[in-house]
Amino acid sequence: MTDLLTPPAEAAVTGQGYGVRALPLPLYVRAHAAALVPLGHVAERLDLTAADIPVLDVAVAADEAGAALRLAASAARSRLARAGESADTGAAADHDEAVAQAIYAGLARRRPHPGTIEDVRTEGIRIADCEPARAALRGTGGRIDCYLLGESASVPVIGAVLRLPRLGRPLHAQVCDLDLRRGVRRAVHAVLRRLTLATLAGPETDTAPPPHDIGTIADFGDIVETGVIAHADLAAGPAPGTEAALLRAALAGHGLRARVRTLSPAGAGITVVACRIAPADVDAGDAADADGPVPPAPAVVVVPTGLRAPRQLSLTYRPADVRLSRIFHENSKMRTGFGTLPAVDVNDMAPAARRLIGQAYRDFRDAARSYDLGTDGRPADLAPLDQCVRRRRSWAPMGGGALSRDQLAHLLGLSYGTTGSGLAGGDVRLPLRATPSAGGLYSCDLFLLVNRVTGIEPGLYYLQPGRQVLQLVRADRTWAEVTAQTGYRDRADQAAAMVIYTGAFRRNQWKYRERGYRTVLLDCGHLAQSVVLTATALGLVAHPMIAFIDDYFNDLVGVDGVDDAVLYLTLLGPRSGPRSQPEETA
Incomplete structure (x- = not known):
């Protein structure tokens, strides 16, 4: 099913004036990465000059469709910012799911952090036997540790800390999610995103994320472990179709309200929404949900981020150029699910x-x-x-x-x-x-x-x-x-x-x-x-x-x-x- 979501998810990005390019990850990383690029750089074409391909943002997910959906949300956030608006965004095949993604992003960003990141010591319950964290960097000298970091408006906060010998310092990321097991996977992908950003950073940047990354994934400081819980013991998530309503109820319990606006056109296949979490006592007209296009924004301007796509992306080809060889390879695979070869024993x-x-x-x-x-x-x-x-x-x-x-x-x-x-x-x-x-x-x-x-x-x-x-x-x-x-x-x-x-x-x-x-x-x-x-x-x-x-x-x-x-x-x-x-x- 995720393969079917990839084309409409990428269309949700290009419809906002940006493009999606797949990013190569080290083979030991069990995930899929994609970059948000200017629309003029989306086509895969052979470039013997190896000219720079500017990267505006990066997404890491379990599959190609998941990464494209996150970039659709990132593209919407960028367009809103260029129109003078600040909001969290979400993108999904379902409207309520897109709303939930936007609320989760807002809650993770709102979690307070006094002082600088380096000064913060965060208490957390370590998640033991965490298979998603183990699998992400399997076979390397690094590791990812995951923690429960408390709550934001009664919604659990899950953090991930990535350590690799070649990095000067650990990388952190946190997410909010009512489904703790899904939240662990998202936290792992979030910290892998940080690793990808650090890898793409040019000499003029630090391993910290570029400015446009602030507010998309909150950071935290050193972890003080206060307990241990097994990954297998994490609570299951809410029933399908109830997540957005549960999140709105959790916000209301803390005097908050989510103001949501649908940005994508009807029938687009992918719903993109913008969300602002505000006190519930703000003006009702300002807080009501609404549908409509994003206000007109200036033409897409490439904001320097110091990120550049790997040079090997210039030595590429159009998918149509190798279609038949891909078909050949697919049809020449052996599979255990069904017998494709006659059983031949020479004896x-x-x-x-x-x-x-x-x-x-x-x-x-x-x-x-x-x-x-x-x-x-x-x-x-x-x-x-x-x-x-x-x-x-x-x-x-x-x-x-x-x-x-x-x-x-x-x-x-x-x-x-x-x-x-x-x-x-x-x-x-x-x-x-x-x-x-x-x-x-x-x-x-x-x-x-x-x-x-x-x-x-x-x-x-x-x-x-x-x-x-x-x-x-x-x-x-x-x-x-x-x-x-x-x-x-x-x-x-x-x-x-x-x-x-x-x-x-x-x-x-x-x-x-x-x-x-x-x-x-x-x-x-x-x-x-x-x-x-x-x-x-x-x-x-x-x-x-x-x-x-x-x-x-x-x-x-x-x-x-x-x-x-x-x-x-x-x-x-x-x-x-x-x-x-x-x-x-x-």
Whole structure:
């Protein structure tokens, strides 16, 4: 349901001349943060200048919709202030809930604090075994402690204190709430908001909140613990639909009254209200509830706050630009709630079916020519793994010379050759290869375009791993014609050969269905890394490349781009210069 509230909540912000931007939080923080920004900065667009994005306020909540609702209230408070009015605000899908939020904000702000914050010592009952506080900073050296701090007009006050080693002082926040457990969650989010404000503060600001934050969440000083209560023992909240009435009754009991005005238009989906808590004996006309728009305010002016959004928000994209990949990822997830994959146990398969798994390759047996890739054992000059990792560079200079047939045989054998076998079902032995693959299905085929390899004529070949041979596929495309279909033609022209990785989706998706598409991509990544490391160990340069025209390369190897498709390329060439010296290139 909260997902459905997000669009109207964000619309309630933009309708007031502001915008909402999601803010990244450290992964250990269990919450969602969003920033109130000028409307001109709301669109996510790529900005290579990394220009500042001014932040006017911050909200932290359990989810995206909750943060947007709090920013809708903040935007209303800002508009009222620019019109010369001072009021607390609330925003919710329900009018009474919005009124309750505004009253809670006003009560938290009204709680008296004599002297400066540093001078105040506040008495509080510590809330033990507080799961919301523990979960918020789980896995860090910091902690959040929550307390019952008394009452404001008979409404409980809940405070939170956040301590992190990197902060110079604790951060505090307090809220009011008739529902103590909900109040604990809100207090935790409020103090996480303070942490976010401190993180976004520029060098010209302190970790204290900016001026516009005063009055939205009250602060307090050192805590004097007067008792302990378990989180599980906190009282339940009021019945649904009664909260606003209970709050008005609590105010009346202290000679107070809430003057409420609805700010949002009818039918907006989200109700935004303004509230002033005043003595009950004020002029009745001044105190009556009313509906109506906010008085006209000047155009939105960006008030300097010293807060700036993280720089990575400039390296972004429009959601529409990645819609299909998000759909793919969502549909390739595994879930425990319902079975999305057929139950396949290789031991229950018939022997003939098990043998099919071991034949995970094509066979161009009628090829006009083929080359045996058998070798005489281990290469004489194979670099150790630690040296390979340190010296691997995609843009290392290629000498422009040729590869030897022996180098190519070792490269293909050590990266995708058969290295052993395993017994399946007790009666069928399946081949095992040098590179891992989901389910042992080996869903990637390896094609090789030869330009300059001694002992092998130019052309496109297929690695037949069952017999470890190269089989000619075609020889009617020139190297220059093929490299013209890549994004780095000059670099490709330096290479002696090109590995073309092709995903065979049907080989995998009978078992893994939608998730199989993801596993084919992972198989391709595993294989490419094996090729890169093996090439480096042999003293060669391996340059992976994703910049190519898909349809051209699918046609080149003869696949349809649907059931089978080219996924990746790797350029191969002899390394120029000393083998032991890594180049400072990407």
